[in-house]
Amino acid sequence: MKYLHLVQAFIVVLLLCSYRIAEKKNKTALEDPIKPYIQNPKYWQYKGKPVLLLGASNNDNLFQSENLEAQLDELASVGGNYIRNTMSCRDSGDVFPYTLNHNGLYDLDEWGEAYWSKFAKLLKLTKERDIIVQIEIWDRFDYSQKFWEKHPFNPLNNINYSAEDSILNTDYPEHPSTDIQPFFHSIRGMKRYTPKLDVIREYQEKYIDKLLSYTFNYGNVLYCMNNETSTPVEWGNYWIDYIRAKAKENGAEIYLTDMYDYFFKISTCKECQELIARPDYYTFMDISQINSRNFGQAHWDTLQTILAMRDKYALRPANNTKIYGGGNFGFGTGTEDDGIERFCRNIIGGCASARHHRPPAGNGLNRKAKASIKAVRSVEKYILFWDGTPQMNLLTNREPNEAYILGRPGEHYVIYFTQEGKVTLDLTANKSLFELKWISVKTGNEKEKTQTIKGGKQVEIVAPDNDGWFAVIEKKS
Numbered sequence: 001m002k003y004l005h006l007v008q009a010f011i012v013v014l015l016l017c018s019y020r021i022a023e024k025k026n027k028t029a030l031e032d033p034i035k036p037y038i039q040n041p042k043y044w045q046y047k048g049k050p051v052l053l054l055g056a057s058n059n060d061n062l063f064q065s066e067n068l069e070a071q072l073d074e075l076a077s078v079g080g081n082y083i084r085n086t087m088s089c090r091d092s093g094d095v096f097p098y099t100l101n102h103n104g105l106y107d108l109d110e111w112g113e114a115y116w117s118k119f120a121k122l123l124k125l126t127k128e129r130d131i132i133v134q135i136e137i138w139d140r141f142d143y144s145q146k147f148w149e150k151h152p153f154n155p156l157n158n159i160n161y162s163a164e165d166s167i168l169n170t171d172y173p174e175h176p177s178t179d180i181q182p183f184f185h186s187i188r189g190m191k192r193y194t195p196k197l198d199v200i201r202e203y204q205e206k207y208i209d210k211l212l213s214y215t216f217n218y219g220n221v222l223y224c225m226n227n228e229t230s231t232p233v234e235w236g237n238y239w240i241d242y243i244r245a246k247a248k249e250n251g252a253e254i255y256l257t258d259m260y261d262y263f264f265k266i267s268t269c270k271e272c273q274e275l276i277a278r279p280d281y282y283t284f285m286d287i288s289q290i291n292s293r294n295f296g297q298a299h300w301d302t303l304q305t306i307l308a309m310r311d312k313y314a315l316r317p318a319n320n321t322k323i324y325g326g327g328n329f330g331f332g333t334g335t336e337d338d339g340i341e342r343f344c345r346n347i348i349g350g351c352a353s354a355r356h357h358r359p360p361a362g363n364g365l366n367r368k369a370k371a372s373i374k375a376v377r378s379v380e381k382y383i384l385f386w387d388g389t390p391q392m393n394l395l396t397n398r399e400p401n402e403a404y405i406l407g408r409p410g411e412h413y414v415i416y417f418t419q420e421g422k423v424t425l426d427l428t429a430n431k432s433l434f435e436l437k438w439i440s441v442k443t444g445n446e447k448e449k450t451q452t453i454k455g456g457k458q459v460e461i462v463a464p465d466n467d468g469w470f471a472v473i474e475k476k477s
Contacts, residue, residue: 027043030147033065033219033253034222035219040315040317041316041317042316051132053132054081055321056369056370057075058071058359058439059071059091059358061176065092068118075365078370078373078377079373080373081129085136086136090139095112096115097152098110098152099113103159106158106159108158108206116210123215123221127219131220133218133222134321135213137224137225137239139227140177140181140182143176144173144181145176149294153199154168154170155213166200167195167197185231212250216477222257223243223255225258228261229260236258237281240282243256255283256283257275257283259289260272264302265293268392277313283316285310285317287319288323290306290320292333295334296341296418297459319351320346322355325339325340325362326360326362329361333362336368338364340369340468344418347376348390349406356369370444373471375443377444378444379472383414389407402416402418403423403461409429412475413471416470416471417471419466420465424458425461426458428456429455433476435476436471437473439469440469
C-alpha cells in the first residue's frame with residue numbers, strides 16, 4: 001500500500017511539472033507576441049526577432065479549408081510565414097458559428113462546435129509553424145446578395161428575432177459597397193442607428209467575445225476589423241475599442257487596424273488619411289487595396305505616397321494582406337505577373353508584409369507566388385530589408401517601372417528588375433569592391449556566377465533576361 005501511495009504521488013508530481021512546463025511555454029509565447037520591431041517599427045518582430053511577413057494561400061477563410069494543414073506546410077516550405085484569415089462562411093462546405101436546430105433554423109445563443117473547432121485548429125497549427133495570422137472579423141460580402149440568403153443573422157434563418165424586431169431585411173441584392181445593410185450600423189451614434197439594432201449588436205458582441213476567448217491565448221495574431229469596408233469609421237472604431245478593452249482586461253498585447261476600400265486613391269480617401277494620422281489608435285496599417293487598380297509605376301508611386309504620409313507620425317508597420325493579380329477582373333486585378341510585380345514592389349518599397357490573394361483574383365499558392373516568396377527569402381540570406389530604405393535617387397537611365405531599389409548607401413543594395421532592364425547605379429558613396437549576385441523571381445533560385453564591381457563611380461547594372469530579378473549588391477569585407 002505504501003508503494004502504491006508513492007507511485008501515485010510520483011504521478012501527481014509529474015503531472016504538475018508537465019502542466020507548469022506547458023504553462024510556462026504558453027506564457028512565454030504571450031509575453032513575446034507579434035509587435036512592431038523595436039529597432040525599426042516599420043517592420044514586425046516575433047518572439048523577440050525581426051521578421052518580414054510573406055504569405056500566400058488558396059483561401060481567405062483558411063480555417064474553413066479541408067486542406068488547411070497542407071496549405072500551411074506548402075507555404076512554410078518556401079519560407080512563408082503569414083496568412084490572412086477572414087472569419088467568413090460563404091464558400092461551399094463552410095460551416096457557421098451557430099447551431100442549426102431540427103427545424104433548419106439557427107440559434108444565435110448556441111455555438112456551432114465545428115466552426116470554432118476549425119478556428120482553434122488554425123491557431124494551433126500556425127503557432128506551431130511560427131506563421132502569423134491576420135484575421136478580418138467582419139467581411140461585408142457575407143451579409144449581402146446570395147450569401148445573406150443563408151446567413152444565420154438573416155431573420156429568416158434564426159429563432160432569435162424577426163425582421164420587424166431587428167429591421168434587418170431578408171434580402172439585400174445590391175453589392176455590399178453600397179453599405180445599405182443595417183448590420184453594419186448597429187452602433188449607437190451612427191446616423192442610421194436605431195434602437196431595434198441593439199439586439200443585433202448584442203449578438204455581435206457575443207460573437208467577438210467567443211472569438212477572443214481563442215485568440216487571446218496566442219501571440220501570433222493581428223486584428224483587422226473589416227475587409228475593404230466602405231462603412232463609416234464609427235463601425236470599425238467601435239470594435240477596435242471593444243477588443244482593446246477586452247485585451248486590457250486579459251493582459252493581452254495586441255495590434256489592431258481597419259481596412260478601407262479606397263486606399264487605392266489615397267488623395268480622396270478621408271478615412272484612409274485619418275487612419276494614417278492616428279498611429280496611437282490604428283496600431284498598424286493594412287493598405288491592401290492599393291494592390292488593385294494600380295499598375296506598374298503608378299502602384300509604386302501610390303505606395304510611396306502612403307508611406308511618406310505614414311512617416312510623418314510615429315512609425316508602425318504597413319501590411320498587404322492581399323495582393324491582387326489574376327483574372328483581369330474589372331476592379332483592376334490585372335494578370336498573375338501584375339501580382340508578382342506588386343508583391344516585389346511592396347517589399348522593396350518598405351512594407352512589413354506581402355501576401356498573394358487567393359485565386360482567381362490572385363496568385364494564391366501557385367508556382368509563381370511560391371517562387372516570389374522563395375526569392376525574397378534568398379535575398380534575406382545577404383541583406384535584411386529592415387536594414388535599408390528605398391533609394392530611387394541612386395538609379396538613373398531608368399524607364400518607368402523598369403527597376404526599383406532599396407539599400408543603405410555605401411554598404412548594400414537590392415535592385416528589383418520587373419523584366420529585362422539596364423540602369424545606372426550610383427556607387428560613389430564608397431570606393432570599395434562590391435559583389436553582385438542575381439536571384440530569379442521566376443524560380444526563387446540564385447545564379448551560381450557572381451560579379452565583382454568597383455565602387456566610387458556610376459555603375460551599369462543589366463538584368464540577365466526578362467524573367468524578373470533581384471540584384472543583390474554587397475560591399476566586400
